[in-house]
Amino acid sequence: MSAKPKKEEKPQKEKQPVDEVLKINKWDGSAVKHALDDAVKSALLDRPNCKEHFGLIDIRLGICAFAVTVALIALGWDHQNPFPESKPVLVMCVTTYFILMGILTIYTTFGEKGIFAIAIQTDPDGKTTRTWQASSDMKKYDDKYTLVLTVQDSKSIREATTTKSCASFIDSNGVILSNLVANELNRLYNSLTIEKKEK
Template sequence: MSPKEAEDKTIKINKWDGSAIKNALDDAVREVLTKKYSYTENYCLMDGRLVICSIAVGVAMYALLWDYLYPFPQSRPILIFCVATYFVMMGILTLYTTYKEKGIFAVCVQKDGGKKEKVWEASSYLAKFDDKYNLILTYKDGKLGSKREAKSIKSVANFVDVNGQVVHNLVENEVTKLHNSLLHEKKEK
């Protein structure tokens, strides 16, 4: 690796900003899964959120257009319907992100030529004013229908140096350890 590539790989962040650290570590984990293991990223989970938001924005745009064409007293029933629909869609979006996404930031597919695919999901959590980065790697085998997960709870100081740069090798080592533990667990069964 050339010095230019190594410089591009380092990510500098404000080490006191918890959400920036979490997002940088999430990106590093995603990069390990897609680059090192050559898994294909699947965007269906994010596409679901995009569809819900598109419907909500479409309803709002329809209300705007209808109110422009037929000013307020005339457009009142349509506006009431559109506002109610918008808030229902926002409720559905909240339920979707809370119960379906559950902090999952990467869904990667391991293709081995068969019809049933192996799916790797990475999710994380970093509490406000806390330094413990919770990383959960989940393995779903489509052939067997089994689901296993490995969890790591470490301080963000284990992955970020004093200058606020994410140390990619340390993140890669942690993800590799979790990944190998899930594969090793599979071989034991």
Template sequence: MAKDSSVQDKDKPVKINKWDSSAVKNALDDAVKEVLTKKFNYVENFKLMDGRLVMCGIAVGVAMFALLWDYLYPFPQSSCVLLFCVITYFVMMLILTLYTTYKEKGIFVVTIQKDPAGFVPDNIWEASSYIKKYDDKYNLVLSCKDGKTGTLREASLVKSVANFFDDSGMLIYEVLEPEISKLHNSLLSDRKEK
């Protein structure tokens, strides 16, 4: 008999190099994403990441067009087209940088809490995080945009990464999951109080 996929994910231990802050952050982010999508059964929304992929796709398409044009019409003939493509590529990279800095803002997952009856508009949950360089504090911000009222509520968590990993670098899911659930439930209770 096959195991449920959510049970399998918890059974697979996540082991990382605890001195690699990027690996630590990514492991914690993946665990937070798993809690939102598997435990609370929220549907992941990829629109934010799709925006980045579209911009990257346009930039790569422009670069490929420049390569093809230069192959068909060698350099002296293709100089104007190459100049246009190079400028377009750098403009796309500037737009991408602005998009990731001001629109994404460290958001690594966007999920949708659908109303089972379908009468109330969906709530949007976003999770963003960061770890400062040479710091052991994991900063997590969980936000919920109420579909009915449009109000945005946020809750944050700042804890040492040592709380969530053992000495060998294994993620202790049983310690992280209650912290995420507590943040999540505090946002739900805020909504009920208002």
């Protein structure tokens, strides 16, 4: 009997990377808001010629870094000059730390105003620049997610708002439907762009 010819083994195809699915606890309002904010931010930065601007975050990090430095000074001074010798420096550092935390609270409340994304968009001609800001709000124990998109250019500041149930963007398993979030952002973006052309 002649041996059966061996079948040629087909090379195995490499598995394509699957898009990462963002799944959250849909009953956790804070987690839902942050996940929706992240989805909006990704959709905004996917717009043509948009680059993220870190100005607001840099100020917050600067305040935090200063506060940590003050805390480290207090720690180091107390190590070199044990209490009660270090008392005046510790009092000064603790006071400064609490003042900085107060400044940080005021800044995040009144400076950032819920803004979680800023993008700078430059037209292909390189002359026209627009600043896009996305902010959101979602009250505790409420399912309504409010998204505010603001655009500022050399001539004006315009704003568009939408309020929808977070269930519009999350399926029954707690998976964020990024395409629906992107569609809603695109609707606001287009309304602001059309409004500018009409003017």
